[in-house]
Amino acid sequence: MSASADPDRDPTPTTSAAASVTAPAAPRVLGLGVVGAGFIAESHALAAAAHPGVRLASVYDRAAGAAGALAGRYGASIAPSLEALLADPAVDVVVLGTPNDTHRELALQTAAAGKHLLLEKPLTLTATDAAEVVLAFQQAETVLLVGHTHRHSDYARAVKAAIARGAIGEPRSMRLTIAGGWIWGNWGAWVLDPVRSGGHAFHNGVHLYDLARWWLDSEIESVYTLGQRVTAGALQIDDALTTTLTTKAGSVAVCEISRGERPKNTSIFEIVIHGSRGSLVRRWNSDGTVLLADDGCGPVPAPGFSPFLRQLDVLHGAVTGGCEVFPSPADAVHAIAVAEAASASADSGEIVPVVDPPPAPAHPSAAKTQGAGQ
Amino acid sequence: MSGTVLLAGTGTARFRQNHQRYMYLPAVKHLIDEGLPGSPTGVSGVFEPSSDPALQERAGYLAQTSGSRVIDTIDLTGVAAVIACPDADAEAAGAGWGTELLQAAADAGVPVLMDKPTLLPADVLRDWAKRFPTGVTAAHHPRFHPAITACRGRIATGGLGLLHAVHGELLVGSGDGPHPLGELRNLAVYALDVVQALCGYPLHGKGTAQIQPPGPDGTGESITISVRVDPDVVVTLLVGRSGDGDADDPSGIDQAAGQAGTSPAGARARAAATRALPGTGVPPVHRYRILGSHGQLLADLDSPVMDLYTDTLSRVPFGPSSLDCLVDGVIRRTAAQPDLASALAMADLITALETSNAEHRAVQF
Incomplete structure (x- = not known):
C-alpha cells in the first residue's frame, strides 16, 4: 500500500495481463539505456521486459552497485560512464531518472548524442529550460517523451473517456488528491532540497496539473496555492500542497498533493469531476478492498494494466513509426509553467498567472515531438 | 420541553424554496412518529399572515x-419550538x-429554528443577531x-491531533434549482458551517x-473555495x-435530508430518489476529508x-437525518449553535x- 501511495507510481498496481496492451508482433527492438538506477528505474525495466519491442541494454548510475544490481536482474550491461552509455550503439532510447536539477543538462546531452529520451518528470525546473530542451530534440530530430505516467493509467483514461462522451456534461470543477504519509527519507534526501527538487509542485504536483489540463481540455491560466509543512516546521519545502488551477475555459481544479498525512502508510487517492449534468466521483473505497491491519489501514489499490508499459509503447511507436508522443512536449512544458506559478503563489499567498515560454520555432521534425496524442 | 411545533412563515415566494414542506415538516413528523420522550406531539399551527396567494397556498x-x-397571529401556547421561514x-x-416573532419567542422562552439566515437582508440579520443573542438557532x-x-467529537477530544486541513464536496442535483441570491449564500454556507463546526471556532484567514x-x-x-x-x-x-x-425534485440537499430518516415514508422517498438517473434525483455528493497531525x-x-440490490440498486437509510437531529436538538434545547x-x-x-x-x-x- 505504501508504494502505491507514491505519485511517481500509478496508484494501481499492475497485473500479469499487462502484455495484452503491447504493440503488434515482431516490432523493431529498441535498446534502452537507463540513467539513474533509483526506485523508478525498476518500473521502466519491468515495462521493457514486458514489451516485445524493447530490451534493457545498459544501465548507468554514479552508484555502481545500484547500476549493477539493476543490470544484473534484466541482463543488461553496465555503462562505466554517462558518456559511454550515450555513445553505445546498442542504446536507442535513454531513460532518465535522476534528481530533478540534473534533467536539463542530461537531456541536452542526450539530444546532442542523437538519442531518443524518456525523461522522468519534471521536464526541468523552469519553463524556459523546458522549452530549450524541447527545441533541442526538435533540432536533433529525435523523440522526447516526458514521463507523465498517470496519463497512461487505467483511471486517468477512464476519466477522460467519461468526460469525452458527455457523461457529466460540461466539466466545471474538479478535485484530484494524492495524499500519503512520509516516504522521503531523512534530512539529507535531495527531494527536501528546493534547489535540487524544485519543491513539491515540481516533484509531484506536475502529475496532477498535467491531468487537470488534460481532463478539462484547457490550458491553465492562473493558480492559487496553499502550502504547508506538516511533518516538520524546519522543512525547506512544503510537504502538503493544495493548488487551485483556473483554466482558460473557466473551469477550476483543486489539486492536492501531500506526503505529510498520518498514519504514515495512508493512501488517499481521490477524484471528483463536477459537470453541468452530473458528477464523476472516485469513492474512497472504489478499488473494492479496504485493509485494517496492525501495519496499515485504508483502501488497497486494485491491480490494473501497467501505465509504464503503455507509456513505453507510445515511445516505441514514436521512434519506430513516427507516431505522435503523448502527452506532447508542449503539454510537459505547460506543466512546468504551472508548477512555477504554483510555487510562486505558495510563496506570495496570492493568485499567480501562468506564463508559458514562447513556443519553439517550427521544425520539419515537429510531427515527431508535437501532437495531442490519444 | 415536550409540546408542539409552530411552523412560522412559508418562505419567500420568488426563492422557489419551500423548506417548511420539504424539510421541516417531514422532520417534525419523523420525530412525532418516533414518539421518544420529549419528542414533539404535533404541529400547533402554521403562522402565515401574508396575503400573497403563493404563500397562502403553501x-x-x-x-x-x-x-x-393556518393562523395570522402568533400563539405560543403549548409550543416547544418555533420553526421560522421568514x-x-x-x-x-x-x-x-x-422581529415580532423572535421577541414573542424570547419573552416566552421558546427556542426558534431560523431557516438559512444568510438569505436574509444583511441589515435585518445584523439587527436580529444583536437583539436576540440567544434562543435562535440557524438551520445549518x-x-x-x-x-x-x-x-466533531473525535476532533474536540484531540483524536486527530491538531487539524491541518479540511477538504469537502457538496455537489447536488438539480434540486429546487439555482438560487437567485447565488449558491455561495444558499448552498456553500452549509459546507462552510460544517468546517466551522469541525474547527470549533469562528473562521478567519485568507483565501479565494x-x-x-x-x-x-x-x-x-x-x-x-480555497482558503x-x-x-x-x-x-x-x-x-x-x-x-x-424543480421545486419538487428530491435531489437537493435539503429535500434529501427532509425525506431521509427512519420512518417508512422517508425511507421510501429516499430510495425512490436514489433510483433516479443523474440530474433527476440522485442524492448529493456530500463528504469531508479531515486531516490532522495524528x-x-x-x-x-x-x-x-x-x-438494496433488486432489479435496481437503491438505498435504505437508517437513523436520524441531519434535519431530524437539528429539529430534535432545538426542541430539547441542546442545539444552541450556530x-x-x-x-x-x-x-x-x-x-x-x-x-x-x-x-x-x-x-x-
Missing part, C-alpha cells in the same frame, strides 16, 4: 398535511413579522449530521473563491448544482445507509468570498 398545504390550521422580501421592506443542518457529529455562473442550459453555479483558516488549516470546498431544478477522518454524509451571531459571521465571510470572486484575488476574512 401554508394551506402545510396545515392540511399536519392536521393543524419572507426575506417582506423583511427587507420592513413589512415582515420576524449538515453540521448536525450523525457523521459530522461523530467527527471562484464562482462559475449558471450555464446557458439553466444549470447552477459551481463554486470552488487558509487561522492558525493554519487549509480548507478547500467544491460546491455546485447540476441541472436546472490521523484523518473520512466522512460521507450519504449515510448511514444500506444498499446562533444568529454565527450566521452573521458566516454572511460576512460569504461577502468576502464574493469579493474574491469578483476581483479575482485572495481576500482576508
